[in-house]
Amino acid sequence: MKYILTLFLLAALTANAQQQSVSEMQQTARTLLQKGDFDNATVMLERARKQDPTNLELMRDLSYVSYLKRDFAKAMEAGKELVEHPNADAQAFQLLGLTYKATAAYKECGKLYRTGLRKFPNSGVLYNEYGELFALENELDEAITQWEKGIENDPTYSGNYYNAALYHARNNNWIRAVLYGELFLNLESYTARTQDVKNQLLTAWRNMLTPSTLQQLKNAKATSAFERAVLDQLSKTMQGSKGTGSIDDLIAVRTKFIEEWMKNDAKTYPFHLFNHQQYLIKQNTFGAYNYWLFSSGADMYQLWQKQHEKEAADFTAFQQSRVFKLPAGEYYFSK
Template sequence: MKRLTHRFSCIAVIMMMSIALVHAQDADAFHETGRSFMRQGDFPSALQAFDKALELKPDDIDILKDKAFVFYLQRDFANTIDLCKKITARQDADAQSFQILGLAYKAIAETKESEKMYKQALTRFPKSGALNCDYGEFLSSTNPAEGIKYWERGIEADPNYSGNYYFATKYYAQKGNIIWGLLYGEIFVNIESLSKRTEEIKNILYGGYKKLFDDISILDNSKQSTSTFEKQVAINLGNLTSFGRYDVSPEMLTALRTRFILNWYNNEDSKKINFHLFEYQRDLLREGYFDAYNQWLIGPLTDSQRYTQWVQQHGDDVKGFQQYQRNQLFKMPVGQYYRH
């Protein structure tokens, strides 16, 4: 009798597990359907699918976050805020939950609650590149000097989140800090290489190099920097005496930056400093794609007709660089942040 009872108990457990598994699979199917509707811009259908999923998995945080984001996309900010407050109160809430709440607060210009929320979020997720970026943007509307602190923290903690480089590049370009405007800008376009923001930052890079070509003394402050890295970059750039004698072009950029990379890795002081952007440029040189890279970087901005001709004449180089760019994804390692 005991054996029979035990057998029935086992069967019941297996049946319950099977039912739970089916429900989980159904919930996942409804969730994915909702995401598909969301990508298509059919927000009412997305919400219906998410609600179906939540009937089966009512506490699933990923489904709840997606539902909150659809509310935001529909400009239903009251429901976004209400749902996100419930999500962020949970122990398993992630940084993205706070991001969505921040977007809703921004949409209704709720500064007091935004301030409170970002401080709470960064207490829980101090190394979130996205939250540091968003809070920096929030602060920069009234005090850019406060905003840059959080963009720098984001870069240090999460070096492959592109948003912090985007805002930091614009900040340093406006402040005339040529070194960090150029470095952060080039890192940004390599991490986020296909967006509207990419073209914006390429324009800033081109403008930065024009300033450098016009007046090499713009490096003087950086040569006195307490940051060993910044000082070495400024000194190595300053030693390239061709600056100021020619206009900015991809060809001149290739020539000068080739010399910079060779000097950097032949100098006992600078070659000890690891910096992936310079390593990437050296690899491009070795592979024979550095010219194509510099054309990609500023070619269309200097002379669009000349760039088009160059592309037509160097089709193999362009294809080779594009393939290299796809295969060698640019990633900044943790630990290569240099204070300044």
């Protein structure tokens, strides 16, 4: 019976496809894809391609659905054709790269990303994927080099911040872990990856804010002049801190830091994250922002919200109404 129903569905799709335009067939395929019906989505896409064989979007969709159904041979065939298209974009290289990774064709994948980056030298997604390829091969020094390039060349793409923040936290580079972690959480506020970063961000701040660690970070060869300026100001700020490691104490430290930074260093190093924090302080929502940032468990933040309803509501309204965008030219992490 199941076989008969499948044949009936395919027959219906075939009859309907004859009356549909290419765009209608593509939309039908995408609806089927959303429902997890990869086989029939593939049927629709292939029929659409017969009518419009050079359609870039159809190539992309066919490559993606083939990858999802783990038909890697077809995904690779469509992906290779896709990257050769005269209007191929960075996402085309990303899709084919996913198939190469899934089949452990790492050498071909690396060559693909290098080709893609020559064509799209400011593509954050390709730097991120290339970094993840190096990580798969346990070449972590090469991986972080690519993630840093991605942050520098495409500051609005969140994936490089995610990987770089976790990398630097594992290597005790707390200054970069906290800055990249907070930037990531503003760029990608509510995804499964958000919790990964929240779980390490408060610990990273606590690890950093000790006199010996601050000094050690300032003296590290990899520390840039910008990071050293941040660490210097934090050292001064910590002189009057209670040092309990609580979120409330951290809010006080971060508030004082921003006040002093804006007076002394903001002109030398314009940095959108610090401007964002200053705005929240002026709007009396910096406390809510910090509890949202550092509460790794939902229960903790919800408890704080109940005790600070107006501030929490104001911050939620602000967060829902804005898009956090980073300007180019604020990469200060090279020596």
